[in-house]
Amino acid sequence: MPQVKLTVNGKPATAEVEARTLLVEMLRENLHLTGTHVGCDTSQCGACVVKIDGKSVKSCTMLAVQANGSEVTTIEGLAAADGTLHPMQEMFREHHGLQCGFCTPGMVMSAIDLVESHPEGLTEQQIREELEGNICRCTGYHNIVKAIAAAWPLMHGRELPQAAE
């Protein structure tokens, strides 16, 4: 069986897995990181989103062997060692960006990638469009969008430019 070596949340993680093992299966079943969810089998819901080498990726649509050698960040890797939440997690809490919480890990991982890759600013419209790959059955998205806009200044250390494109 192929051996897959990853760095997960800053720590080396190795597993012997079948070639057909999905990355999300390796994370959940071999590494017991069950924060990453599986909400569909059509690659549409985004509950499984993790960060791989800085990009948000659907871990249900990637083989573990394809990720060999990569750096993976999951929802478990966001909070500081003392439990202080990542600003995105904090803003989801502050703005009530979750109800049942099933979509939340993927939503937060996508949101962090979105904010990090837009240092020039983000409009509400952009946030809504870029969340295309994350489905939430509870919140109606409104508070998720607010949470992401509120996390932008915390993550970039300055005010969110108005009417940025």
Next chain:
Amino acid sequence: MYDFNYQKPAAIDDAVKALGSDPEAKALAGGMTFIPVLKQRLAKPSTVVDLAGLGLSGIRREGNALVIKAMTTHREVANSKDVADAIPALAHLASHIGDRQVRYRGTMGGSLANNDPSACYPSAVLALGATIRTTRREIAADDYFQGMFTTALEPDELIVEVSFPIPEKAAYEKFPNPASRYAMVGVFVAKTAGGVRLAVTGAGNNGVFRHTAMEQALSASFSPDAIRDVKTPEGDMNSDIHASAAYRAHLVGVMARRAVAACG
């Protein structure tokens, strides 16, 4: 998913050999179509040949053409300055494929090899009269697409890159399926020195096609009004749970007019 052997060759020749020596072997690009297919057990490859180690991504200008390598992701096309300068319609198309996560992984080569009848890129390749360069030959767009999920590719032939002649003007307009973002109907129109080409995806019951009646009308007069009365035969349209043939035939006209208007 059935299990398989996994290979990640470092040279194109080795990838072609791996595919040629075993009829059950299949290539893997970003996996955005292939992995869902495997999950549903719709394919049972003996070996999966990962193309990620072949150095097949990149975008360059070659005279009056834009050349995009097969493993270039939708995100790279959407964000490329070379694409924005040469064929902004192509960057626009790529930036509206699926969602952010699909665009990070999905590739031009994978999309063209798959030739999904609702995929976006086939309409651009056909309307721009692009050339598909493979491990064996060059294939003109008009010869490449051969109906839904069918192309001129042989089982052990890989797309290496695609060369797009740069048009005077071009635009892509899609009516996305609200759940998947695939095209319910998508129209790519290109105006070149040699005339107008207009390709429709998502609608036809035999995959992507050129709308020659519209091309003629637009070559005479390049304006939305010129195609207002051009009919799209309902009998050639696809009909499924998402839209009836009549609805699609109507949408072809609407999207085509919007695309022409978007050319400015």
